[in-house]
Amino acid sequence: MTLFFICYDSTALSTPTGFSEPFLKALSKFDGAICVVSEKGDIPLQTFSPSQPNLVEEIVNWIKSKSNS
Numbered sequence: 001m002t003l004f005f006i007c008y009d010s011t012a013l014s015t016p017t018g019f020s021e022p023f024l025k026a027l028s029k030f031d032g033a034i035c036v037v038s039e040k041g042d043i044p045l046q047t048f049s050p051s052q053p054n055l056v057e058e059i060v061n062w063i064k065s066k067s068n069s
Contacts, residue, residue: 004033004034004035004063004066005027005032005033005034005035006034006035006036006037006059007019007027007034007035007036007037007038008036008037008038008050018038018040019036019038019040019043024036024043024044024045025044027045028044028045033062033063033066034046035047035048035059035062036048037049037050037055037059038050039051046062048062
């Protein structure tokens with residue numbers, strides 16, 4: 001069984017807060033299926049843009065590829 005951890009920078013706030021650099025670096029040390037949904041591009045993890053039109057489909061495809069690994 002594979003466990004997936006998806007971090008999403010909520011757009012509910014007028015200004016998204018983002019994730020702290022130490023938090024993201026700590027997450028990147030884990031071997032597993034971890035991704036971040038954020039506009040920030042210099043994250044050491046699999047990243048998806050919240051503004052891409054096929055976001056859910058791309059995340060589902062990523063999950064499928066990780067599940068088959």
